[in-house]
Amino acid sequence: MRNLQKIRHKTHLLLPLIAVLCIGWAGSWDELKSTAGTVTSVKAAFRQEKHLKILARPLVSEGVFYYQAPRSLRWEYTHPVQSILLMHEGSVKRYVQTASGLEMERSAGLDAMQVVIDEITRWLQGRFDESEMFAARLEGAGRIVLTPKEEGFKAIIQWIEINLAEKPGMIRDVVIFESPEAYTHMLFSDTTLNTPIDASIFREVP
Amino acid sequence: MIHLSRLLFLLMCLPIACSHLPDIQSTPPGAAPSGGCLTSIFPQGDWQLLHAIEATGPSGGKQTLLGLSQISSHKRSAHCVMMTLEGMVLFQATFDDGALSVQRAVAPFDRPGMAEGIVEDLRMIFFSPGRPHIQTGRLPDGMRVCRYPLPDGGTQDIETQDQTHWVIHRYDRRHRLIRTVRPVSDQGRSEQGMPNQILLEAHGLVGYQLRMSLVEAQPLTYQPKLKKVNPCDSN
Numbered sequence: 154m155r156n157l158q159k160i161r162h163k164t165h166l167l168l169p170l171i172a173v174l175c176i177g178w179a180g181s182w183d184e185l186k187s188t189a190g191t192v193t194s195v196k197a198a199f200r201q202e203k204h205l206k207i208l209a210r211p212l213v214s215e216g217v218f219y220y221q222a223p224r225s226l227r228w229e230y231t232h233p234v235q236s237i238l239l240m241h242e243g244s245v246k247r248y249v250q251t252a253s254g255l256e257m258e259r260s261a262g263l264d265a266m267q268v269v270i271d272e273i274t275r276w277l278q279g280r281f282d283e284s285e286m287f288a289a290r291l292e293g294a295g296r297i298v299l300t301p302k303e304e305g306f307k308a309i310i311q312w313i314e315i316n317l318a319e320k321p322g323m324i325r326d327v328v329i330f331e332s333p334e335a336y337t338h339m340l341f342s343d344t345t346l347n348t349p350i351d352a353s354i355f356r357e358v359p
Numbered sequence: 360m361i362h363l364s365r366l367l368f369l370l371m372c373l374p375i376a377c378s379h380l381p382d383i384q385s386t387p388p389g390a391a392p393s394g395g396c397l398t399s400i401f402p403q404g405d406w407q408l409l410h411a412i413e414a415t416g417p418s419g420g421k422q423t424l425l426g427l428s429q430i431s432s433h434k435r436s437a438h439c440v441m442m443t444l445e446g447m448v449l450f451q452a453t454f455d456d457g458a459l460s461v462q463r464a465v466a467p468f469d470r471p472g473m474a475e476g477i478v479e480d481l482r483m484i485f486f487s488p489g490r491p492h493i494q495t496g497r498l499p500d501g502m503r504v505c506r507y508p509l510p511d512g513g514t515q516d517i518e519t520q521d522q523t524h525w526v527i528h529r530y531d532r533r534h535r536l537i538r539t540v541r542p543v544s545d546q547g548r549s550e551q552g553m554p555n556q557i558l559l560e561a562h563g564l565v566g567y568q569l570r571m572s573l574v575e576a577q578p579l580t581y582q583p584k585l586k587k588v589n590p591c592d593s594n
Contacts, residue, residue: 201445205427212409212427214444230444233409233574233575234423234572234574249413250411251413251570252572258421258422259421329446331463335448
């Protein structure tokens with residue numbers, strides 16, 4: 154049971170990043186769900202800035218992601234360490250750059266990623282308020298604030314802010330707060346919605 | 360049956376009884392280094408280092424993390440942060456010449472003894488032993504070696520061929536090999552003179568391996584580049 158909890162916590166660590174896939178601009182949950190329902194695919198570049206009190210300037214990572222409804226995802230870092238997370242047809246794989254090239258990584262946390270997929274699916278449908286893990290609050294100016302429901306999870310992430318872009322279906326940026334002094338800021342660019350994505354993107358590397 | 364149990368007992372004791380430190384052939388008088396032995400293989404000054412750390416556990420499972428270290432050789436202090444590739448902080452701690460302060464430890468880094476273990480590994484990789492050596496010379500394979508006593512009764516050997524070929528062996532108080540650290544020589548060195556890849560092996564039943572690939576090295580103050588000299592010949 155304790156192991157199961159640990160695995161759930163491990164998978165929780167990926168959830169905030171995947172929250173960025175959530176679609177839609179809206180003034181209410183109903184509007185958000187309505188807009189989200191029209192999105193079938195997402196492709197975007199991202200820049201991730203890690204802010205810590207000890208850092209004079211943030212650590213920067215860059216990458217791209219692809220999403221295809223209902224349950225296919227590719228989350229790829231291109232800098233500074235290449236890594237690719239693939240989720241497709243119930244399979245979850247992670248590849249990481251090593252001295253001998255991209256290698257598939259095996260860890261217990263990946264086996265439990267189906268939990269994450271279910272959560273993603275809810276979010277992609279704009280059903281933030283139905284999340285099992287986060288309490289969602291829709292604020293003005295297209296901002297959604299997610300707060301973990303479990304106390305144990307709050308020790309890892311205090312809250313998440315998602316800022317929707319003006320264009321329906323797009324996210325401007327996401328900030329994940331581990332503490333007021335330690336947070337991850339993700340900014341998105343070159344976002345395209347509802348364009349066909351070849352299935353091999355979710356199955357193969359690079 | 361009694362004989363069998365005695366045999367098993369003897370077999371269990373055998374590794375302990377057989378453990379001994381490698382023999383050192385003393386360097387002839389006048390040729391031996393007298394002090395400051397081998398410190399140039401460790402980063403000198405204040406640095407911020409970012410490593411991709413490929414951790415391999417006893418069962419062969421692998422996980423890659425990002426390790427951020429701010430180290431100061433003269434203060435013998437460090438601030439270390441272990442993150443997932445997605446940037447979530449799993450472990451954050453500061454140590455200052457023996458005093459450890461853990462700011463954050465998420466599973467599995469919250470296990471008893473884990474923080475102390477991480478810090479010990481980092482000290483072994485980034486800092487000279489910080490005490491005088493007790494013996495110098497050559498090993499049977501020709502490597503130059505400096506031997507240091509450790510506060511816990513263990514021993515640390517720093518063995519060098521040249522600036523790019525060296526290995527650190529750490530032994531426990533029973534002289535069993537518990538850690539090996541070495542640069543992966545075919546991965547070369549950074550422009551700051553640091554190994555692009557370092558391999559740490561923890562030996563034993565629950566052994567593990569850390570392959571640390573240097574992503575970024577930033578001086579926190581002005582730093583001279585590492586000199587390409589043989590440390591044992593420095594005196």
